[in-house]
Amino acid sequence: xxxxxxxxxxxxxxxxxxxxxxxxxxxxxxxxxxxxxxxxxxxxxxxxxxxxxxxxxxxxxxxxxxxxxxxxxxxxxxxxx
Numbered sequence: 001x002x003x004x005x006x007x008x009x010x011x012x013x014x015x016x017x018x019x020x021x022x023x024x025x026x027x028x029x030x031x032x033x034x035x036x037x038x039x040x041x042x043x044x045x046x047x048x049x050x051x052x053x054x055x056x057x058x059x060x061x062x063x064x065x066x067x068x069x070x071x072x073x074x075x076x077x078x079x080x081x
Contacts, residue, residue, distance in 0.1 A: 035060065 011017045038060070042053040 011021070038056050039053055042048050042056055046052045
C-alpha cells in the first residue's frame with residue numbers, strides 16, 4: 001500500500017504525467033460511448049448483422065493492437081533502440 005501512495009505522490013508531483021493521465025481520461029470518456037454504439041452502426045448503417053459487427057470489432061481490435069505495438073517499439077517517440 002505504501003508503494004501505491006509513493007507512486008501517486010510521484011505522479012501528482014510530475015505535471016507532465018498528470019497531463020497525460022488527464023488527456024487519457026478525457027479521450028476514454030468520449031470514445032467509450034462511441035464504441036458502445038458499434039452494434040447499432042452495424043445494423044442500421046451497414047444493414048448487417050453479426051458478421052458486420054464482427055468485422056467492425058476486428059478492425060477496432062487490430063487498430064488498437066497496432067497502435068500499442070507502435071508505441072512499445074519507440075517508433076513514435078524518435079528513440080532508437
